[in-house]
Amino acid sequence: MTGPVLAVDQGTSGTKALVICPERGVLGTGFTAVRPRHLPGGLVEADPAELYDSVVDAGRQALAEAAEPVVALGLANQGETVLAWDPDTGRPLTDALVWQDRRAETVCAGLAAHGEELRELTGLPLDPYFAAPKMAWIRRHRTTEGVVTTSDAWLVHRLTGAFVTDAATAGRTQLLDLDRAEWSPRALDLYGLAGERLPEVVDGARPVGTTTAFGAGIPLTGLAVDQQAALLAQRVTAPGGAKCTYGTGAFLLAHTGDTPRRGGSGLVSCVAWRLAGHISYCLDGQVYTAASAVRWLTDLGVITGAADLDTVGATVPDSGGVTFVPAFAGLAAPWWRGDLRGSLTGLGLDTGPGHLVRALCEGLAAQVAELADAAADDLGTPLDVLRVDGGLTRSALLMQTQADLLQRPVEVSALPDATALGAGALARLGATPGLALADALPDWRPSAVYEPRIDADQAAERRARFRSAVTALLDGAPA
Template identity: 35%
Template sequence: MAAAEEEVLGLLVGAVDQGTTSTRFLVFNSKTAELVSHHQIEITQEFPREGWVEQNPKEILLSVYECIEKTCEKLELLNIDRANVKAIGVANQRETTVVWDKITGEPLYNAVVWLDLRTQSTVENLNKRIPRNNNFVKSKTGLPVSTYFSAVKVRWLLDNVKKVQKAVEEDRALFGTIDSWLIWNLTGGTKGGVHCTDVTNASRTMLFNIHSLEWDKELCEFFEIPMKILPNVRSSSEIYGLMKVGALEGVPISGCLGDQSAALVGQMCFQDGQAKNTYGTGCFLLCNTGHKCVFSDHGLLTTVAYKLGRDKPVCYALEGSVAIAGALVSWLKNNLGIINRSHEIEELAKEVGTSYGCYFVPAFSGLYAPYWEPSARGIICGLTQFTNKCHIAYAALEAVCFQTREIWDAMNQDCGIPLNHLQVDGRMTDNKILMQLQADILCIPIIKSSMPEATALGAAMAAGAAEGVGIWNLELDSLSAFTMERFEPQINAEESEIRYSTWKKAVMKSMGWVTTESSESGDSSIFGSLHLGFFIVSSMVMLIGARYISGIP
């Protein structure tokens, strides 16, 4: 790049943002953190049985290749040389599990996605083996034994997939979360690909000791997972290897963070007590607790926030995880058909401005924090003959906010110091009704940055700041220069409490709907087997009539 152009643009840093529903590649200006160009591709989710969620690892990988190529083409249309991209970071959906053959490079099974529920009976059996007075799993990992995390998914693959069993026996199998699968392929795959992960992703497997920052032999023996299949653990900001394929061949991959840690970095939450909430497929509230692990007494997770360099100290976070947020809007679109595009939910909700006593608990994958209750399933309460699709749309947005309130309350209790505002990011934050509802339900201001791509930005920052790259200063003043949109509470605290307490009653009614057997086998009881969409639609038809669902007067 010409010196004058470099002075204006700054050096560029790319970021792979591989999420549950889409893959994106984004390029940022390292001087101002502004987005220069990007490309996005939707990703297919497969549901082979009730409660099972899978994705094709090869589709994910191909989507990354295509996003990189298309973004580079767009750069050239802007008269920007792709050679200006000096580093690449990776942010990924966490916990999603891939096992592949290191000789052929082929996945040995579909990726088992983080919100998959097939391992419920495995979890219950494992919990019975943990001494009541010595929960060594939680003390070492900061996590409850749950279907959410990678170890039980690997255990299921080892128990049920012969190709995986054979590959492990023959020393051909490699395990990784999505970051490991991508980095291995991008750095050469079967021809010398780097098998690694970073501390944030490793901390979500239930096999990693968050104190020693190493794979833990006792945990691996407990889950009966061979350590030889595990990736090498690195910091979140260092050169892992060079791109060996595509338009950016030779560019170092030098940043890696699980998506929620990446958003924490992208939101510049580097101080103790700073918190952010990301509204994506799920909803994830993280609070930086600095260099000490804070263990929750209220259903939250203790996790590694980031380690921004091999010689840098590790930082930890408390996390509240909600499985269903944006996925609820997708469900209303794809399963019920009451909207054609996701943004239409805001228009529907705006028509009524209230749920009119309708409450939605979207426990499609059970309830995560603070309950950790896999037997829960989604319900809609408070239906009357007056209820129509607008009220249901409004109730769906409220559900996202009520779930955030639950983990916000737990966060305040564990931290001991009430948080006085909440920084937010994610695609759902474009919905102004959702943001106002969140301020009303939390009774605090909601702060939204003009830079919505916090996850990708965080991965790019880690990549650009890595030793040997050194083109990004994480203390740069311009990173805090984005304009902020502020949503102040508009209802009184008493009204907020009444609505929240009613929501809590609905949550209690959602629990205990499925048995272990129905979750594990795909067979079902009278409640557990019914597809959730069919159950709710049938109930609504009986209660309020099809004309109210469609909104026809």
């Protein structure tokens, strides 16, 4: 099947839509912001109606700009955001608990004795970041009515009437048997969710249903969780490569082939995608706050936005001894200490905005470097290169810092919307029988390549300083 496809990336802070033609590239774009509510105690909620409306609005914008029909729709989702809803009417029964929300810590605490069993079964550590603890919390504290699922299942139902989730998104719940990519009766039992009606787990590229939400009927043929969609668009489809997306958080994924890796590094082992019944796996590491940490500096008035990182950072040669652990929503992989908060140490009366900017860039880059090292440990071989995408890759300071601390080249994708492009590739694959995966993917090329400018000893020294600050947080002592 030839012709353009509509690709929609429903993200934490907004929904991006692209109309993509295999020959002519992006023909139309749309964006609609969403505004999650950050409440005391680590609570983060979103209005489900706002999520759905953003999908429709952004999609219609892209279609209007393209001014030509599309043959298929692909949808990428946030992964671990959940809500309860009525399967008969589609009406939400709760707000959506966003992936950053920490309220399910009590659920995890109650399952601490089963943490290792759940990790072996599902590939995921016990943490309220994932969907199952939030689902169980909703059942205990909000409602026992309807169904409780990740946000994608609700969006797909609203669009098409189908009740499905793709294997990669299901793998973000801690309810999926990692080896079989099927719901795990044991995990459901542990979470008290054994009687739940759950969506059918399907391939990421296949006809699901047809939607008229954008006007004329469009077949929905591609489904993906956001980070795996970006991994696909970056053409990391075999072991040895990794990508990192710098969005609200920063997420590093490394492909591990057709076998899940359950190493001891602290990374998550999960489904990358399931296509034509064949499962590919990846390792996943998370930094909970990236662009959201930049927004924190902006809200303080240190900078006016992400575009200031390079100009303000250029006013000083280094961080001036300041060390920043930007764990505003806790530390994820490889530490898994969501209860911790960030630290900013080494401040002096001579500390200025430039030092804070450089310290933030170094803190973000150091966390990603820790994830890359952990992935290499689990794979048993170093990563050759890191491919990166997302809004913060526009910062030359951050990308150079990343290359310096990683001691590997960093290739910045020329594709600014990798997640949507990955969803579009899956839509094309699902709509075109016999199409090869490589032929469905966008051409990949770097817009810039950053090589390390410092030697290994300097990188090790800077990373050791960051690790010391993290250790102080873990020990509960001032850095």
